[in-house]
Amino acid sequence: MDRRNFLAAMACALLMPATHAQRQDKVWRVGFLAARRVESLNSDPVFRTFLPAMQELGYVEGRNLALELRFVEGDVARLDALASELVKVRVDVIVAAGATAVRAAQKASSKIPIVMGTAGDPVGAGFVKSLARPGGNITGLSDVAADLGVKLLDVLQSAVPRLDRVAVLLNPANPSHPAYLASIDEGARATRVTVRRWPARSEPEIGSAFSAMGKDNARGVIALSDPVFNNHQREIAELAARHRLPCISGFRQYVHAGGLMNYGPDFAHNFQRAAGYVDRIFKGANPAELPVEQSSRFELAVNLKTARSLGITIPPALLVRADEVIQ
Numbered sequence: 360m361d362r363r364n365f366l367a368a369m370a371c372a373l374l375m376p377a378t379h380a381q382r383q384d385k386v387w388r389v390g391f392l393a394a395r396r397v398e399s400l401n402s403d404p405v406f407r408t409f410l411p412a413m414q415e416l417g418y419v420e421g422r423n424l425a426l427e428l429r430f431v432e433g434d435v436a437r438l439d440a441l442a443s444e445l446v447k448v449r450v451d452v453i454v455a456a457g458a459t460a461v462r463a464a465q466k467a468s469s470k471i472p473i474v475m476g477t478a479g480d481p482v483g484a485g486f487v488k489s490l491a492r493p494g495g496n497i498t499g500l501s502d503v504a505a506d507l508g509v510k511l512l513d514v515l516q517s518a519v520p521r522l523d524r525v526a527v528l529l530n531p532a533n534p535s536h537p538a539y540l541a542s543i544d545e546g547a548r549a550t551r552v553t554v555r556r557w558p559a560r561s562e563p564e565i566g567s568a569f570s571a572m573g574k575d576n577a578r579g580v581i582a583l584s585d586p587v588f589n590n591h592q593r594e595i596a597e598l599a600a601r602h603r604l605p606c607i608s609g610f611r612q613y614v615h616a617g618g619l620m621n622y623g624p625d626f627a628h629n630f631q632r633a634a635g636y637v638d639r640i641f642k643g644a645n646p647a648e649l650p651v652e653q654s655s656r657f658e659l660a661v662n663l664k665t666a667r668s669l670g671i672t673i674p675p676a677l678l679v680r681a682d683e684v685i686q
Contacts, residue, residue, distance in 0.1 A: 384423075385423065386422075386423055386424065386425050387418060387423060387424055387425070387451050387452075387641055388425045388426075388427060388448070388449065388450040388451050389413075389424065389425070389426055389427065389450060389451065389452055389453075389454060389637060390427045390429065390445035390448070390450035390452070390453040390454065390471075391406075391409075391426060391427065391428050391429065391453075391454050391456075392429050392430075392438070392441060392442055392445060392453055392454070392455045392456065392460045392463065392464055393406070393429070393430045393431070393455075393456040393457070393460060394431055394435050394438055394456065394457045394459045394460045394586030394589075395430065395431060395456075395457075395586050395589050395590050396430055396431065396432055396590065397428075397430045400426070400428070404611075404612060404627065405456075405612075405626040405627050405630065406456070406476075406627075406630055407627065408627045408628070408630050408631035408634075409454070409476075409630040409631065409633060409634055411631075412630075412631045412632075412633075412634035412635070413634045413637065413638075415634075416634060416635070416638045417638075418638070418641075427444075427445055427448055427450050429441035429442070429444060429445060431586070435459060435586050435587055435590075438459060438460055438462075438463035439463050439466060439467070441463070442460075442463040442464045442466065442467035442468075443467050445464070445467065445471075446467045446468045446471060450471065451471075451472075451640075451641065452471065452472045452473070452474060452637055452640055452641070453468070453471055453472070453473045453474070454473075454474045454476055454499075454630075454633055454637065455473055455474070455475055455476065455478070455499075456476045456477055456630075457476075457477050457478065457586055458477075458478045458479055458480075458481075458484055458486075458533060458534045458535040459532070459533060459534075459585075459586050460586075461473065461475050461478045461481070461484075461486055461497065462484070462486075462534060464497075465486060465497060468496070469495070469496055470496060471496065472496050472497075472498075472640045472646045473496055473497045473498075473499070473646070474497075474498060474499040474633050474636045474637055474640070474646075475497065475498070475499030475500055475501065475633075475651070476499060476500060476626075476629055476630045476633045477500060477502045477624070477626055477629055477630075478499070478500070478501055478502065478535065479501065479502055479534075479535025479536075479538055479539065479584075480501070480534070480535050480537070480538035481493075481497070481501050481651055483534070483537060483538055484534035484535065485534075487651055490650060490651040490653070491650050491651075492647070492648065492650070493646060493647055493648075493649065493650070493651055494647050495646070495647055496646050496647070497646060498636060498646040498647075498649040498650070498651055499633055499636050499651060499652075500629045500632060500633060500636075500651070500652050500653075500654065501651050501652070501653045501654065502584075502623070502624040502626065502629060502653075502654045506542055507539065507542055507609075507623070507624075507657075508538075508539045508540065508541070508542025508543035508544075508545070508546060508581075509542050509543070509545060509546035510622060510657075511539075511543065511581050511607055511609065511622055511623075512525065512543055512546040512547060512550070512552065512581065513546065514607060514620060514622045514659065514677070515579050515581060515605065515607045515620070516550065516552075517674060517676070517677050518605060518607075518619070518620060518661075518666070518671060518673055518674070518677060519578060519579050519605050519671065521578075522552060522578050522579050523551070523552055523553060523578060524552070524553045524555070524575075524576060524577055524578045524579075525543075525547065525552055525553070525554050525555070525577065525578070525579050525580070525581060526554075526555050526556075526557055526568075526572040526575065526577035526579070526580045526581070526604070527540065527543060527554060527555070527556050527557065527580070527581045527583065528557055528559060528565070528568055528569075528580060528581070528582040528583060528588065528595075529556055529557070529558055529559075529583050529585075530558065530559060530560055530583070530585040530587055530588065531558045531560065532560060533583070533585045533586075535583075535584075536583055536585070539583050539609075540556065543581065555572075555575055555577065557571060557572060559587070559588075560587060561587065562587075562591050562594060565587075565588070565591060565594065565595060565598065566594075566598060569595075569598040569599070569601075569602050569604070570602070572602065572604060573602040573603075573604065577604060578604075578605075579604065579605045579606070579607075580599060580604050580605070580606040580607070581606075581607055581608075582595055582606055582607070582608045582609070582613070582618075583608075583609055584608065584609035584610045584623060588608070588610070589610050589612070589613075592608070592610065592612055592613045592616035592618065593616040593617060595608070595613065595616075595618065596613065596616045596617035596618040596665070597617065599618065599619065600617070600665070600668060600669070603669060605619050605620075605669055605671060606618060606619055606620075607619065607620040607621065607622060608620070608621050608623075609621065609622065609623035609624075610623060610626075611623065611626075611658060611660050611683075614660040614661065614662045614683070614685060615685070617662065617665060618662060618665065619661070619662055619665045619666060619669065619671070620659070620660065620661050620662070621658070621659065621660045622657065622658070622659045623657060623658065624654035624656065624657055624658075625654070625656035625657065625658050628654075628655075628656045629654060632652065636649060658682040658683070659677075659680055659681045659682055659683075660681060660682060660683040660684070660685070661673055661677065661678065661681045661683070661684050661685070662685040663684060663685060663686055664685065664686065
């Protein structure tokens with residue numbers, strides 16, 4: 360080795376410990392953006408898996424991890440402003456819960472890495488170029504399987520005999536809903552079920568939609584997962600009961616709020632996996648090259664008390680499949 364190469368090698372050797380120490384001493388700032396009210400990450404049934412997963416990867420809040428939490432208080436329109444706040448405080452990454460939160464983060468920054476904890480159809484929504492190669496600053500988890508809408512319809516049909524007319528509660532502002540609707544329409548054509556779509560963007564519009572469903576002689580309802588709907592699970596459950604409409608949702612907490620059934624992704628598992636994306640980005644991975652993963656775990660929950668009040672007998676085969684049965 361000549362003198363010049365030797366000196367260069369020595370300089371690199373001397374710099375490596377300092378660089379390593381600097382990385383070890385760094386406090387990573389994670390922005391967490393959610394389109395619903397949350398008391399804390401630890402207490403939330405969906406988000407509580409994120410911090411333990413981060414800790415397993417070596418990130419401890421108060422030591423080398425700082426959280427910037429931004430949750431809407433029932434007003435999804437605040438998402439854009441909250442996303443801009445995260446950019447101003449210079450977080451190292453934004454973890455976004457739901458397609459509307461991802462869209463707000465995307466509008467706020469094209470440079471800060473964004474990890475989707477949940478988002479349906481990220482390609483169709485324009486978040487990534489493809490699942491295999493996202494191509495921008497967004498990666499993470501997609502919670503819409505290609506046949507999820509068909510499965511929602513199938514589970515509802517299993518519980519409601521002679522189901523021939525289904526109402527779908529949707530939010531026109533949700534970029535995930537077109538993928539759900541296409542899947543539901545596919546299943547409806549195969550089983551000769553009439554599907555009517557009822558849009559709603561607020562609690563009053565949800566009430567109006569259910570009133571219209573009853574007058575339209577709907578025999579069942581599919582309430583798509585959406586921040587507005589998730590913020591009003593109890594109201595939706597009460598409206599479904601009032602109008603005697605068997606209703607299935609894509610959000611498990613709906614069943615705990617008194618709803619009949621839920622079938623959808625295990626969102627808590629998604630946020631556990633989201634921590635792995637954050638770790639890889641902190642270690643130098645480029646989000647543009649981190650493939651988007653699709654949900655691999657789905658869960659079914661049934662509320663038998665609600666079923667009895669509606670005069671519905673849930674088939675044993677469906678109960679055997681359920682991850683949770685509320686008596």
